[in-house]
Amino acid sequence: MKIFCTKRATSQPAGASQSRAIGGGRTCAAFVLGLSLAWIFGTSSALAAPGYRTQKSGESSAEENYKRHCSVCHGDRGAGNSRASRDLVPPPRNFNEAASLTRGMMIYIVTNGKAGTAMVGWKNRFSENEIAALVDYIRGRFMLVALDPRIGLGRGVYGHFCQICHGDRGQGVPSAEMAGIPRDLTTPQAQVGLTRERLVNSISHGQHGPINAGFAEKLSAEQIDAAVDYIRKVLIPDLSKLDAVPASGAQAGSGGSQPASGKKIDMSAPLPKGLVGNAQLGEQFYMANCATCHGKNGDAQGPRAYFINPKVRSFQDEYARTSLNRPAIFKSVTEGRPGTEMPAWGKVLSEQEIANVTEFVFQNFVIKCSACGLNQPKPTSKAITK
Numbered sequence: 001m002k003i004f005c006t007k008r009a010t011s012q013p014a015g016a017s018q019s020r021a022i023g024g025g026r027t028c029a030a031f032v033l034g035l036s037l038a039w040i041f042g043t044s045s046a047l048a049a050p051g052y053r054t055q056k057s058g059e060s061s062a063e064e065n066y067k068r069h070c071s072v073c074h075g076d077r078g079a080g081n082s083r084a085s086r087d088l089v090p091p092p093r094n095f096n097e098a099a100s101l102t103r104g105m106m107i108y109i110v111t112n113g114k115a116g117t118a119m120v121g122w123k124n125r126f127s128e129n130e131i132a133a134l135v136d137y138i139r140g141r142f143m144l145v146a147l148d149p150r151i152g153l154g155r156g157v158y159g160h161f162c163q164i165c166h167g168d169r170g171q172g173v174p175s176a177e178m179a180g181i182p183r184d185l186t187t188p189q190a191q192v193g194l195t196r197e198r199l200v201n202s203i204s205h206g207q208h209g210p211i212n213a214g215f216a217e218k219l220s221a222e223q224i225d226a227a228v229d230y231i232r233k234v235l236i237p238d239l240s241k242l243d244a245v246p247a248s249g250a251q252a253g254s255g256g257s258q259p260a261s262g263k264k265i266d267m268s269a270p271l272p273k274g275l276v277g278n279a280q281l282g283e284q285f286y287m288a289n290c291a292t293c294h295g296k297n298g299d300a301q302g303p304r305a306y307f308i309n310p311k312v313r314s315f316q317d318e319y320a321r322t323s324l325n326r327p328a329i330f331k332s333v334t335e336g337r338p339g340t341e342m343p344a345w346g347k348v349l350s351e352q353e354i355a356n357v358t359e360f361v362f363q364n365f366v367i368k369c370s371a372c373g374l375n376q377p378k379p380t381s382k383a384i385t386k
Contacts, residue, residue: 062137065130070138073118078142081306088118095142106135144234149318154230156319157223159311161215162203162231164340168311170235185236199228220264223319267367269325275351277326277359285349285357293341298365308341315365324366329358 060068067076075082078095085091093101110131113121122131144151158166167173170185183190203224205214215224271277287296293308295301298315305312313332314320333354336344345354 060130062130062133063141065126065134066137066141069122069125070134078138090117092118095138095146097146098143099146101143103135103139106138107131110135141234141237145230150226151230151234153223153318153322154226154228155234156314156317156323157219157227158230158235159313159317160319160323161219162227163311164337170231185231191236196228196232199231200224203227223323226318265323265325265328267322267325269327271326271330271355271358273351275330275355277355277357277362279356279360279363281353282356282358282360283364285353286360290357298361313337313342315361321366324362326358326362329361329366330354333358 071082073082073084073088073092074080074095075085075092080092080094082092095101109119110126111121111123111128113119126134139147145155146152165173165182166185167182172182172184174181185191185194203214203219204216204221219227286294291302292304293300293302293312294315295305295312300312300314302312315324332342333349334344334346334351336342345357349357
């Protein structure tokens with residue numbers, strides 16, 4: 001700490017000037033001494049404050065510790081997009097996409113910090129039990145989508161079918177196209193009696209407020225179960241406390257029930273109307289018009305994506321890779337997605353141009369499954385390259 005004491009030069013007799021210089025030096029020294037004592041005693045007081053190990057009081061819960069100490073950088077939802085993150089290089093870890101982080105690695109980093117980043121060690125503030133509990137909280141609250149493919153599938157289903165009405169946090173999004181307001185799943189009143197079985201039944205057979213149609217004819221039981229698990233384990237974790245028994249039709253530990261409709265998406269289905277897409281031309285249009293939202297890699301990380309709600313479709317999640325075939329992409333590009341910022345390109349582009357961008361998205365994002373380990377059928381529409 002550097003303290004600079006200056007005095008304005010004035011035209012004074014030599015003796016008076018020297019006397020005042022000595023007095024100013026004493027004043028400056030006293031000022032520095034006062035600051036030093038304040039810093040020493042202030043530090044001692046801070047070290048004795050609640051939340052520090054020297055307090056030796058009851059340990060705080062993992063959720064309290066995360067909100068108090070970690071969310072300022074990693075964000076309330078663990079996505080690493082807090083306000084403070086803008087000034088941190090490298091940026092804080094996004095736990096939603098941190099599948100490579102093992103539990104042991106996380107405990108070590110929380111304990112000792114990480115060199116070259118703003119992440120400090122917490123071993124002098126948290127006990128070993130608190131650090132372990134904090135890591136388990138982060139993995140169970142923010143990393144399930146990255147660690148569990150089933151939850152990843154659920155997020156894709158929710159984003160495609162549910163988010164338009166229920167919002168990205170389950171809060172409900174009013175719309176002029178609806179007669180009522182969708183259920184706000186974040187309120188205690190709405191959560192009463194909202195067991196897993198009831199959610200599965202509602203999604204399958206209807207009872208969606210102003211929308212009475214169910215999704216059993218559009219989604220398999222596996223997709224519905226995955227969406228419910230995403231809602232209950234990631235979106236609204238408190239809902240999981242309502243369950244006393246597993247949902248009917250599901251066996252304990254089986255991870256799902258028998259298909260409700262048996263309907264499966266034909267991922268080899270060709271483009272409609274006998275169209276054949278040109279992926280090369282489609283790429284040119286996609287990069288110029290779609291990548292700003294959907295991202296250059298189809299991962300919904302375009303420069304505008306952060307500001308859009310409902311969130312932009314990612315073509316790399318489990319749902320997209322198992323459900324977005326050529327006809328589905330063609331339809332969405334042509335008609336748009338009501339309630340979202342996805343426009344209806346059918347009013348601007350020809351059917352051939354839409355077929356081109358459809359082919360590019362399907363070939364480059366949907367069926368390239370080396371990263372996720374899925375074995376998708378090979379495309380039936382051959383791209384025109386000439």
